[in-house]
Amino acid sequence: MSIFNKALASIGIGSARVDTRLEETKVSPGGKINGVVHIYGGSLEQDIDEIYLSIHTTYVKEANDKKYSASAVVDSFRINSPITIKPSQTKEIPFSFMLPADVPITIGRTKIWVTTGLDIKNAVDPTDKDYLQVVPNPLMEAVLNEVENLGFRLREADCEQAPYKLRRRLPFVQEFEFVPVMGAYRGKLDELELIFAPLSAAEMQILLQVDRRARGLGGLLAEAMQMDESNVSLTVSTKDIPQLKQKLKSVIDRYC
Structure with missing residues (x-):
């Protein structure tokens, strides 16, 4: 493993990639989400300390008589133990979690999305973003x-x-x-x-x-x-x- 490759991975070049595929994107508050995280190895072996999923939205916040958009994490989940991904290797990690009962529904300007992240030391952490359609129960x-x-x-x-x-x-x-x-x-x-x-x-x-x-x-x-x-x-x-x-x-x- 060359120092040059390590240096490239530290800025995200040749590092592992992640792609999350959800079985369904339409769900109600309190409903179940199933999917698979696909991890694609880069040009060198890397240790992945954590794979995490987090549910995000935005909301209108007010400060000093001004309104602006702020982001919020509705919930987050860790879905694995530490793993090692070898060069060009592909790994699939299935997951399942329950959407919180208090998640907003997607109506008007409200959007809900799931972010997948890989926690890799000495490298830019790869992420993936998938939108959900949250409908009323x-x-x-x-x-x-x-x-x-x-x-x-x-x-x-x-x-x-x-x-x-x-x-x-x-x-x-x-x-x-x-x-x-x-x-x-x-x-x-x-x-x-x-x-x-x-x-x-x-x-x-x-x-x-x-x-x-x-x-x-x-x-x-x-x-x-x-x-x-x-x-x-x-x-x-x-x-x-x-x-x-x-x-x-x-x-x-x-x-x-």
Whole structure:
């Protein structure tokens, strides 16, 4: 093994390469991901201390009255013990992991991707990036559908920095912003914001912010002071799906 080859590997030339292939790219929060990591040896033998997978997204963060995009690691996994890859050798390492229940769904500007990395001493660590399509699980989908059935339309969905009171495992929450376009709430509400907070695979807390439309001088003053917004939460499970519309309506009606 020449010093020249070592020097090249230290800057990524002739080093091992990695390519992750996922069996499926469409998955729901809490769903299972299967795949295989393919490692291709370079021009010299290398010791790989660790192969790791990490799930990433971005969210809107605010500092000094300015908003900017920040990245976040939703979860990470180590999938192997140290291995040695010989020159031109190919190794395949299968893996399986569960997507966290609180991973955002891919809607609007939200993107989710899996990064694979090889930890190799004295070399540039090779990486690979694969995007996921994270779709709502049955309970989330039922909630979103019933909100629309109540006359709301989704205006925006984005991941934003979590207020201190709402911060849990992750530094952000995914907000769904609805506006009333028909039915009983048109003209009564400005918007309805919704946040999912999973409690288990079959149960979640829904955080709602009901924004009432200003009526008269008192309403305008309340709106200016943000006193027209009411925050409420309710817990639902898959057993509640047949009654979801009525449960959501009864909560929203309290603040109209």
